[in-house]
Amino acid sequence: MSSPTGPASGLPVRMPRPRQAGRHRRPEPLAAPEGAPALVLAVPGTPSAATRSLAEEVVSIARSELPGLDARIGYLDGNDEFPTLQSVLTHAAEERTARFEQARAAGSDASAPDGPVGIVVPLLAGPDGALLRRIRQAVMESRVAAELTDALGPHPLLAEALHVRLSEAGLARADRARLFTVATAADGIVLATVGGEDAVQAAGITGMLLAARLAVPVMAAALDEEGSIAAIAEQLRGSGSQQLALAPYLIGPELDAGLLDAAAKEAGCSAAEALGPYPAIGKLALSQYTSALGIAPPQTQGAPAF
Numbered sequence: 015m016s017s018p019t020g021p022a023s024g025l026p027v028r029m030p031r032p033r034q035a036g037r038h039r040r041p042e043p044l045a046a047p048e049g050a051p052a053l054v055l056a057v058p059g060t061p062s063a064a065t066r067s068l069a070e071e072v073v074s075i076a077r078s079e080l081p082g083l084d085a086r087i088g089y090l091d092g093n094d095e096f097p098t099l100q101s102v103l104t105h106a107a108e109e110r111t112a113r114f115e116q117a118r119a120a121g122s123d124a125s126a127p128d129g130p131v132g133i134v135v136p137l138l139a140g141p142d143g144a145l146l147r148r149i150r151q152a153v154m155e156s157r158v159a160a161e162l163t164d165a166l167g168p169h170p171l172l173a174e175a176l177h178v179r180l181s182e183a184g185l186a187r188a189d190r191a192r193l194f195t196v197a198t199a200a201d202g203i204v205l206a207t208v209g210g211e212d213a214v215q216a217a218g219i220t221g222m223l224l225a226a227r228l229a230v231p232v233m234a235a236a237l238d239e240e241g242s243i244a245a246i247a248e249q250l251r252g253s254g255s256q257q258l259a260l261a262p263y264l265i266g267p268e269l270d271a272g273l274l275d276a277a278a279k280e281a282g283c284s285a286a287e288a289l290g291p292y293p294a295i296g297k298l299a300l301s302q303y304t305s306a307l308g309i310a311p312p313q314t315q316g317a318p319a320f
Contacts, residue, residue, distance in 0.1 A: 044312045046082035052106045053085045053303040054099070054132040054160070056149045058142075059267035061089045061096035068266055068291045069137065075296025076303070079312045083300070086132070090148055099134070099149065103156040107131045130161045133306045135299045138165040139172055139263050139289060140216040142209030163302040167263075168216050171294035173223035176205070176261050179286040185259040186228055202255025203232040204246050204281055206274070207263040210236070217263040224261070231255060234263070237277050247281035260285035265295060 053076060057069050066087075073085040086106065088099030097105075110131055136149050141164065153160050166172065180186035185200045203224065207217040217234035225232040231253065235246035247258055260278045262269065266288040278285040289295060304311045 044080060044310070046080050046084070047307070047309065050084070050307065051130045051160075052132040053083060053299070054102055054106070054134045055085065055087050055299060056090060056099050056134050056136045056152075056162075057087060057267050058090045058137065058145045058149075059269070060091060061093065065089075065267045066096065071291035072137065072296045072299055075291070075293055076300040079297060079300050080304070083303075088134075088152075090145070090152060099152040100156040103132050103134075103153065103158040103160050107158045130159050132158070132160045133303045134160050134162045135302045136163070136165050137265055137295075137299070138209075138268060139167045139220075139265055140207055140209060140213040141165045142213050142268065144209065145268060161306050163306050165216075166265075166295065166298040166302065168219035168223075169294075169298055170220075170223050171298060172220050172263070172289070173227060175289045175292040175294045176220070176224050176263065176286075177227050178292065179289060180228075180259060180261055183259075183284065183286040185261075185284060185286055200255075200257050200259035200283070201230050202250035202253075202258045203228070203230060204243060204250065204258060204260045204283070205232055205234040205263050206237045206243060206260055206277055206285075207234060208236065208238045208268065208273075210239075214242075220263065232261075237262075237264075237269075237273050243277045244280045247283065258283035262286065262288045264288045266290050 053073070055069055055073055057065060059065060069087045073087060076085050077083045086102050087097070088102035089096040090099055092098030092101070134149065134153055136146060138145060146165070150162055153162055177186060180200070180203070181188040187199055203221070205217050205221045205224070207213045214234045214236050221232040221234050231250060233246045233250060236242040243260075250258055258281060260274070260281055260283055262274055262285065269288055274285055274288070301311045
């Protein structure tokens with residue numbers, strides 16, 4: 015312990031930095047409210063080590079943005095190795111009840127906790143109706159008070175992520191402002207998604223933002239609708255695009271194996287990687303969580319501009 019004049023043990027005292035005055039003052043760091051519900055990331059698709067690594071990186075990003083955040087992962091098709099969404103919600107409810115009972119036993123007069131046990135955030139870039147219905151059903155089957163948010167997109171940060179993935183694959187200029195040229199840069203983008211017409215329309219909104227970044231036409235198509243990819247590719251070529259690229263408007267776990275390669279062959283073009291654990295994914299998951307709680311999201315530094 016330290017005294018007002020110095021540390022009793024002889025160790026140095028870390029003094030708080032003076033707050034910078036004026037409009038350049040740094041914002042106060044935001045922390046998760048005490049007793050706040052858990053952020054439960056609902057992961058679709060067949061669980062695997064790669065899926066677990068991706069999900070863990072997404073929640074790690076969210077935790078780094080909001081210290082003290084209770085973030086958990088529940089799998090829509092979980093098993094003994096990968097906890098199901100229902101079991102994660104049930105466990106969170108049991109832990110909250112146990113904390114309340116311990117507090118009461120210690121003499122606290124706190125009232126029983128109310129509100130949701132968890133805020134369930136689907137790990138989906140767009141509104142895949144079938145998967146969202148399954149996630150909603152899993153939440154209901156858990157018999158736990160939980161709130162389900164919308165999918166992560168459409169959002170400008172997803173357009174940024176798509177741009178980065180295309181540039182990594184050599185299919186787009188990394189920085190148009192510097193006139194950095196790529197010999198294989200596409201002059202038309204097929205934005206591939208799954209989940210029906212609603213998902214295609216939502217992808218189209220992000221696609222307009224991507225088109226503004228790349229200054230090339232971008233059109234959305236459904237990977238899970240026969241002929242959709244080929245039709246959009248033909249439409250782009252008919253409007254003058256000669257070198258196309260396929261950009262998956264997908265995070266990864268919801269994508270069936272082999273579907274993307276088949277679509278790229280159907281369109282006759284190269285494909286970028288799925289969005290994966292791009293930092294924007296964790297930030298958007300946290301944004302959905304804070305919006306559900308009605309609190310302001312953390313002020314974070316954006317990714318480098320492209």
